[in-house]
Amino acid sequence: MENPQDRPPEEQAHATGADIYDEDGVVRSSFLAHIGAAIADRDTLTLKEDVGALHQSEVGDLLEALMPEQRRALVELMGADFDFTALTEVDDAIRLDIVDNMPNEQIAQAMQELDSDDAVYILEDLDQEDQDEILAQLPFTERIRLRRALDYPEETAGRRMQTEFVAVPPFWTVGQTIDYMREDKNLPESFSQIFVIDPTFRLLGAVDLDRILRTQRVVKVEEVMHETRHAIPATMDQEEAAQVFEQYDLLSAAVVDENERLVGVLTIDDVVDVIQEEAEEDLMRLGGVGDEELSDRILATSRSRVPWLLINLVTAFLAASVIGLFDATIQQIVALAILMPIVAGMGGNAGSQTMTVTVRALATRDLDIYNAGRIIRREMGVGFINGIIFAVLVGGVAGFWFDDVNIGGIIAAAMIINLFVAALAGILIPLLLDRVGADPAVSSAVFVTAVTDVVGFFAFLGLATWWFGLL
Numbered sequence: 476m477e478n479p480q481d482r483p484p485e486e487q488a489h490a491t492g493a494d495i496y497d498e499d500g501v502v503r504s505s506f507l508a509h510i511g512a513a514i515a516d517r518d519t520l521t522l523k524e525d526v527g528a529l530h531q532s533e534v535g536d537l538l539e540a541l542m543p544e545q546r547r548a549l550v551e552l553m554g555a556d557f558d559f560t561a562l563t564e565v566d567d568a569i570r571l572d573i574v575d576n577m578p579n580e581q582i583a584q585a586m587q588e589l590d591s592d593d594a595v596y597i598l599e600d601l602d603q604e605d606q607d608e609i610l611a612q613l614p615f616t617e618r619i620r621l622r623r624a625l626d627y628p629e630e631t632a633g634r635r636m637q638t639e640f641v642a643v644p645p646f647w648t649v650g651q652t653i654d655y656m657r658e659d660k661n662l663p664e665s666f667s668q669i670f671v672i673d674p675t676f677r678l679l680g681a682v683d684l685d686r687i688l689r690t691q692r693v694v695k696v697e698e699v700m701h702e703t704r705h706a707i708p709a710t711m712d713q714e715e716a717a718q719v720f721e722q723y724d725l726l727s728a729a730v731v732d733e734n735e736r737l738v739g740v741l742t743i744d745d746v747v748d749v750i751q752e753e754a755e756e757d758l759m760r761l762g763g764v765g766d767e768e769l770s771d772r773i774l775a776t777s778r779s780r781v782p783w784l785l786i787n788l789v790t791a792f793l794a795a796s797v798i799g800l801f802d803a804t805i806q807q808i809v810a811l812a813i814l815m816p817i818v819a820g821m822g823g824n825a826g827s828q829t830m831t832v833t834v835r836a837l838a839t840r841d842l843d844i845y846n847a848g849r850i851i852r853r854e855m856g857v858g859f860i861n862g863i864i865f866a867v868l869v870g871g872v873a874g875f876w877f878d879d880v881n882i883g884g885i886i887a888a889a890m891i892i893n894l895f896v897a898a899l900a901g902i903l904i905p906l907l908l909d910r911v912g913a914d915p916a917v918s919s920a921v922f923v924t925a926v927t928d929v930v931g932f933f934a935f936l937g938l939a940t941w942w943f944g945l946l
Contacts, residue, residue, distance in 0.1 A: 495533055502540045510537065514548045522549065523556045535564025538573070547576050559585040563596050563748075571600055579605060583612035586621070590663070591638040592745055595624045599634065623738065632716045633709035635749065636730040636739030639663040642670040643696055645679055650692030652682075666740070667726050671700045676736040678703055678729055706731045707741055713749045718840065720746045757838055757916045783921060790925035794819070797929050801936035804943070810877045811939055814886055818935045821865060822893035822927035829854050829901025830923050834916050837909050851902055858898025862891035885942055889935035893927060900926040 495506045513521040526534060526549065538546050538561065550557050550573055562570045574582060574597065586594045586609065598606055598621065606625065610618045620638040627633025641662055643652050652669060656662060669687065671680045680700035690699050706729045707716050720728065720743065730739040798805070798815070805811050833850075836842035842850060866887035874883025900923050905915035908922075 502536050507540055511545060514545050517552060519552050522552050526553060527556050531558050531560040532564050534558060534561035538565050539569060543572060546573055559589055560593050563593050567600060574601065579608045583609045586613060587617060591620050591624060592635060594621055595634060599625060627709055630713045631709065632707045632711045632713060632730050632741055635713050635745050636741050638739045640670060640740040641666055642672045642737060645671050645697035647696050648692060649687055649690045649694050649696065652687060652696060670729055670737055671696055672737055678706060678731055678735055678737045681729065703729050709738055714753050716741060717746045717749045786921050790921060793925060794928035794932055797932045801940055804936060804940045808939065810882050811936060814873055815932060815935060817869060818886060818889050818893055819928045819931040821890060822897040822931045823924050825858065825861060825894045826897035826901040826923040826927045829898050830905055830919050833902045833905040834919060837905060837915055847906060854898045854902045858895040862894035865894065866890040881942060885938045886935060888938055892934040893931040896930045897927045
């Protein structure tokens with residue numbers, strides 16, 4: 476059998492997980508080739524030593540870099556040595572591809588080794604039938620914990636919480652609490668707070684670990700506990716829970732049910748994942764691509780993009796119909812056809828800038844009914860000032876280009892109008908959509924673009940028709 480010490484230095488580094496990334500943060504091609512060769516040779520010893528030494532996030536990056544058949548083979552060959560926590564680090568399509576090709580018995584065995592929040596994260600995407608079969612094979616206590624978390628709506632704190640926590644009664648002493656933590660084998664691997672509960676599991680307060688260590692053993696817990704000021708309802712949206720963490724600089728927070736009973740704990744590592752996911756989701760929705768993943772198949776990707784492209788097509792015909800109203804003017808003055816895209820394009824970009832800032836402010840709740848008026852006035856001022864700046868630039872260039880001061884003046888006036896309207900549309904459309912309950916991140920871009928196109932074409936061609944009609 477091969478001794479890892481006999482390998483080349485580069486492969487020894489791989490075996491320890493020392494440096495699997497290149498200078499761009501991408502998994503090294505040499506490491507991928509090394510793992511690919513081990514998979515092809517069914518070299519389980521090499522895989523268990525080299526992949527087993529990696530952090531779960533590194534295993535996730537490795538899985539995403541491998542071909543689908545290699546991923547499945549890697550999980551199969553590693554068997555019980557595969558860290559299922561790594562599946563929380565990959566996108567949904569890859570996770571489902573791996574899990575769907577595994578027997579439920581193996582998944583159930585792996586679930587017992589995971590923290591409850593990671594187990595729920597993997598189970599929630601499975602079919603109900605598979606969920607039930609896997610849960611039925613778990614010990615009673617674990618099954619009840621996971622079932623309760625899965626019963627909460629998706630993207631809520633209840634789905635994200637960890638059901639392993641430390642809770643003690645208020646009449647215990649600090650000494651009893653310390654002894655309990657030393658002796659109980661079923662405590663979470665890491666925690667920063669001890670929660671205080673009554674006999675019905677109603678949350679009374681919490682004690683930070685550093686306070687426990689600094690207090691005499693004979694002191695009762697109720698004397699050193701503090702009220703849990705930021706308990707998270709289990710049904711609270713995960714994005715709102717993340718905002719609570721951000722506002723109050725929390726490391727962990729109790730999760731309670733509708734009766735204020737302690738049901739879990741939300742930790743900062745899960746909240747960081749939520750913040751990243753929500754930011755990515757907002758960015759994707761602004762582009763009209765929803766929940767698309769890089770690993771999605773061609774047909775699924777096409778299907779997710781078609782609806783908003785169809786809406787965009789309708790708005791494009793609307794803009795084209797505006798141009799059609801002035802076809803006679805365009806035929807007489809060819810310069811108008813050349814300059815039209817400049818007005819519409821500048822308006823679209825200006826509207827997108829305002830819209831992006833507005834959608835993000837709505838998502839983070841920095842924009843509300845109390846400051847909306849001030850922000851609208853600010854954007855109107857920005858749109859007017861930018862309109863004047865680019866009116867001078869574009870008007871001067873157009874007048875010089877076509878040797879016609881009239882053309883320069885018309886496009887300058889149209890530029891001021893469209894950039895002002897673009898600023899208004901960029902903030903008012905997301906606010907209106909948010910007010911009626913629609914997601915502004917998904918819907919705003921198409922409507923803002925439609926407004927700037929229609930107004931831009933109408934202002935430019937309408938002014939030209941009116942002005943040249945006077946001459």
